[in-house]
Each structure stands twice: as C-alpha cells, then as structure tokens.
Amino acid sequence: MNKICVYAICKNELKFVDKWLDNMSEADYIVVLDTGSTDGTYEKLLEDKRVTKVEQKKYETFRFDVARNDSMKLCPDDANILVCTDFDELFNKGWADILRKNWKEDTTRCYYNYAWSHNDAGEPRDMFKYDKMHDRSYQWIFPVHEVLARKEDPLKEISINLQDKILLEHFQDTSKPRKFYFDLLKLACDENPKDSHVRMLLAREYLLKKDIDTGLKEFLEVLKMPDVNAPNKRLVLLNSLLQVAFIYEELKNFDEAIWYCQEFIKEDPTYRDPYFLMGEMYNLMKMYTLSEACVKAGFEYGVHKYDWVERGNTWLGWGNDLLGVAQFKLKKYEEAAKNMRIAVKHEPNDLRVLKNYISCLEMINKYDSESKKDKETK
CATH class of the missing domain: 3.90.550 (Spore Coat Polysaccharide Biosynthesis Protein SpsA; Chain A)
Incomplete structure (x- = not known):
C-alpha cells in the first residue's frame, strides 16, 4: 500500500x-x-x-x-x-x-x-x-x-x-528578504565551476538585483561554457539565449536582441517566446507588419512546454496584446478588437491594455457610423 x-x-x-x-x-x-x-x-x-x-x-x-x-x-x-x-x-x-x-x-x-x-x-x-x-x-x-x-x-x-x-x-511571501540567495549562489558556483545551470542562476540573480550589466555579462559567459550544449543542459542554453535577448531589448539594442531571438529559434522553433519578443520590438520600431507576422508565427508554431524557459504571460495575454496593437496600427480594427478583448480578459487591471481596447472599439464605431452615413447619402 x-x-x-x-x-x-x-x-x-x-x-x-x-x-x-x-x-x-x-x-x-x-x-x-x-x-x-x-x-x-x-x-x-x-x-x-x-x-x-x-x-x-x-x-x-x-x-x-x-x-x-x-x-x-x-x-x-x-x-x-x-x-x-x-x-x-x-x-x-x-x-x-x-x-x-x-x-x-x-x-x-x-x-x-x-x-x-x-x-x-x-x-x-x-x-x-x-x-x-x-x-x-x-x-x-x-x-x-x-x-x-x-x-x-x-x-x-x-x-x-x-x-x-x-x-x-x-503564493509567495514577498516580505521575506532574498539577499542571502546571492551569497549561496556564489558558493554554488565555487563548488560547481563547470556547471552552466548554476552559473545561469547567478546571472539571473544579478538581474533581480537590478545589475543589468553584470547580468548580461554573466549570461554571455554561460553561453560560452562547454557543457551548455549537452542534452541535459538544453533548457539552460535556451533560457540564456532568451534572457540575453530580453536584456538587449531593455537596453534598446534591438538588432542584438533580434539576433538572439533568431538563434533561439534555430535551436528550437517551437517556443512562442522569441517570436513574441520580436513582435514586441517590431511594434516599438513601428514595423507593424513584421510584428504581426512574428506574433502569428508564435501562435502557429508554439507548443506549451510547461518548463521554466517559457515566460509567464506567453500562454496568457501577451501575444494577443502585441497582435492587437500591430493590427490596430495597420487599421485592422475588427481583428485587433478580438485580440485586445482576450488581452483584457487576462490582464483586467492593466490600464494600458484596457485603453487600447476602448480605442479600438471607438474606431470600429467611427467607421460603422461613417459607413452608415455613406449609405444614407447614396
């Protein structure tokens, strides 16, 4: 028993x-x-x-x-x-x-x-x-x-x-300090100097400490470690590529960020995250057609892995939010509204998402009214 x-x-x-x-x-x-x-x-x-x-x-x-x-x-x-x-x-x-x-x-x-x-x-x-x-x-x-x-x-x-x-x-208790994690991670790296997984966790801790420059440096070092290409370190490789892309996006170095997204996709094309991240950057660069294409590719090729490489909102409203913004700018208001509605469902307290949805509905109503007037005039 x-x-x-x-x-x-x-x-x-x-x-x-x-x-x-x-x-x-x-x-x-x-x-x-x-x-x-x-x-x-x-x-x-x-x-x-x-x-x-x-x-x-x-x-x-x-x-x-x-x-x-x-x-x-x-x-x-x-x-x-x-x-x-x-x-x-x-x-x-x-x-x-x-x-x-x-x-x-x-x-x-x-x-x-x-x-x-x-x-x-x-x-x-x-x-x-x-x-x-x-x-x-x-x-x-x-x-x-x-x-x-x-x-x-x-x-x-x-x-x-x-x-x-x-x-x-x-249900995390955010009141508890995590400062001692850093010292323990440095100890873990000292004890396991050739382990890319441990080094990756230290790199992440630098980001949590808001030390972006050192975090980026550490993640780039992870990608150079001999064991990072081993089958049992596959997620370490993918996560590090994605994390570097996010850092470069934050630094407004979109070319480097997109390159690392593309490297990720070469390694594994079945995650939504790199496609969505490229879509986010293309929106920021006002290249909305490319953004729409990237996000749609993420929806088409992405398979839910349930691993720690996937970002939390990848399978919630992130893609719909990005797609809605791109389609709004491309004046595809009906399609944009459908995606924005889904984004609002997942993030009901996000004022930016809600305002985008309202703006989209206003544009649809405006075009409907203008269309109705045109028909009445004819």
Whole structure:
C-alpha cells in the first residue's frame, strides 16, 4: 500500500501554517524541520496533531540542500512516496489519492504542474513541470535553487507524469528578504565551476538585483561554457539565449536582441517566446507588419512546454496584446478588437491594455457610423 509523507523546512511561517496543514493533511504523514522560527511557528507545529513529527535545528551556516536532506530523514520508514513542499504552496484538492493510485511499485519520481505566480485575474502565470514527488533514492544538491538528484545511476529513474491531474500553486511571501540567495549562489558556483545551470542562476540573480550589466555579462559567459550544449543542459542554453535577448531589448539594442531571438529559434522553433519578443520590438520600431507576422508565427508554431524557459504571460495575454496593437496600427480594427478583448480578459487591471481596447472599439464605431452615413447619402 502506498503511503505518502510530506516533508518541509520552515522558518517564521506562522501565517501559513493552518492553511498548509489543511492542504497537506491528505498525505499519510507530515514532517517538518524548523530552522529557527521566532514567531511561534515551531510551537504551533508541536501542538498540532496533524503533524507527525517536527524538530528544530539551527544552522551555523545555512544551505537549502543540507536542510532539505535533514528534513527528509524525519519521514517514517513505511512511507514510500516522499513529497517536498514549502509553506506558501498548496495542492489542488484530491492530489494525494491521485498520487497513490498512479504510483507503481517501480516508480521513482512523479512530475506534476507548478504555478509559481498568478496574474491579476487569478490565473496561473509562470507554470511549469515540477518534480518534488519521489522515492528514497534521491538527495538534494546545491546550496540554493536546490534540486533532487538520484544517489546512484540517474538513468534508472522511472517517472510518471500527472501534470493533467495535480497542480501545486505558489503564493509567495514577498516580505521575506532574498539577499542571502546571492551569497549561496556564489558558493554554488565555487563548488560547481563547470556547471552552466548554476552559473545561469547567478546571472539571473544579478538581474533581480537590478545589475543589468553584470547580468548580461554573466549570461554571455554561460553561453560560452562547454557543457551548455549537452542534452541535459538544453533548457539552460535556451533560457540564456532568451534572457540575453530580453536584456538587449531593455537596453534598446534591438538588432542584438533580434539576433538572439533568431538563434533561439534555430535551436528550437517551437517556443512562442522569441517570436513574441520580436513582435514586441517590431511594434516599438513601428514595423507593424513584421510584428504581426512574428506574433502569428508564435501562435502557429508554439507548443506549451510547461518548463521554466517559457515566460509567464506567453500562454496568457501577451501575444494577443502585441497582435492587437500591430493590427490596430495597420487599421485592422475588427481583428485587433478580438485580440485586445482576450488581452483584457487576462490582464483586467492593466490600464494600458484596457485603453487600447476602448480605442479600438471607438474606431470600429467611427467607421460603422461613417459607413452608415455613406449609405444614407447614396
């Protein structure tokens, strides 16, 4: 019989405890390693009967992989399915029964969907395939942005895919500082100097710190690393090409940005993102016919990958917004209105999108009125 144990690390998560426990209680066991809460989280977990086991461990030098491996050790021996979540994450109702029914005797890992963020309409925005349901043959590696790796023979992984059945949603606590991530990423790079994935994460962190010049330099270095063309680093290559294109767009160097978009498409023509990004730049350059063509190509060739290369709004309203603007400028008002209506649906609080839609409707009404007058005159 399959038994599920949810395991987690936490620090000062008091406001999330009840909702998280309600959601995770579909599992057979819940174990938590508190890493030094001072807001009453640890005491509340000790008192709650839904928690199978909770311990507190304060680290002199904290790193996520060590803490997660320590929390995994708290799982009861008879649990054969281990599920790692954080306190600001919640599954869809019924997730545990779905997992139990689909987990086979030789399964080592399960993939499911993860919504990292949401738009103003409440729709999952950054959604990709996640992999933190596993058996006991895995361990956590890397000080930050840690990942699960098999202890022995990674080629023997036997996975199941439940992306159409299980969704984990993230409701980020933005009040928490992330400044210590930077130091941990530098440590990860020191420990793994030839790993392009780790270097890419450091490059991204520079962008989050608003250091665009260093971020660009780091991403360009990633693209020169020997392992970036390895099959298992495919997403690192694609993400770095796309990120460099976005940076050059922000720097108004559209020629370079378009070149990197084209390089991305040469590597894989089935992502919407580079087509849409080129469409965005052609709109900025007032080259609306080219913009329309690029965005339409993205809609035609794009296949939803559910990976972290895809930008959050690529499969929501971004393409329709871009296409609507281009078609409005090309005086294709009926087509523009259809696309703008979709964009408004996905971003109802974006005043620019709403104003564009209203302007388009006004132009349609104007042409209808003029057409009616012409007919009456004749």
